[in-house]
Amino acid sequence: MAPTISAGDVIPDGKLSYLDENNQKQDLSVHSLAAGKKIVIVGVPGAFTPTCSQKHVPGFIEKAEELKAKGVDEILCVSVNDHFVMKEWSKSFPENKHVKFVADGSGAYTRSLGLELDLSEKGLGIRCRRFALLVEDQKVKAANIESGGEFTVSSADDILKAL
Template identity: 40%
Template sequence: MTIAIGDKLPTATFKEKTADGPVEITTEQLFKGKRVVLFAVPGAFTPTCSLNHLPGYLENRDTILSRGVDDIAVVAVNDWHVMGAWAQSSGGMGKIHFLADWDAGFTKALGLDTDLSAGGLGVRSRRYSMLVEDGVVKSLNIEESPGQATVSGAATMLGQL
């Protein structure tokens, strides 16, 4: 079953690369008592993710935060090394959280996993964005095609804040 507006996020632990090395961050640490924009991509460094989806959130970071959002995070089914390299190369390190859902546990618990094996990617996340308040989904935007980043893009999220 796919997560829906009004649902509480499942418990999960991610890995994130920081200046001090990898750290574990739980859903409770990230979302408890906070208003957070979370978006997901099928894979770090993939064309739509790197050229269309992530840049909108980085460019609009300050505007998003000025609208009462405490944090912004991107999650992908990649390991923390890849997510850290993506954070570094995109200029996003320290601006938003780059969360590694290395085993797709969180993604599967949301019901937002997809099998992209035909394209050589294996099990990945569907592309989506959501506004989460104190661990509860307040808005949810799921792309129908992994090659699109409009429904789940920063402009849509800004319109919902």
């Protein structure tokens, strides 16, 4: 299935969740978060997976200050994992100060973007396709979406070029 979200689209609303510093579950509305702001949504197939943990997410952590300097208000890392897993994964990046790890536990938000990835044959179920979206005031300015398990167009450097 081809991705459905693209540059020029209004980002769909949806709820994502995370555990706060007191381990209390918090829900956030994508539309509320993106209203009047510039945000980056980084989608990854799974927490603790090799490319996500060693390349994709570290790039956004390393380039967060540059992204913020170019006007990015929030950087979200989303995966079809639960909020407990996302909290534990975030702890594996002690240097992180700006990337918020959020959960799309049931994959509902991923489906609304049209970015689900079926990895059932590998025993992983339905996951999120790897992507990076630049969103300004709820409108997608850049949709850098990978095909399959690739990592060629969705890096922090690719988003910096789009800014």
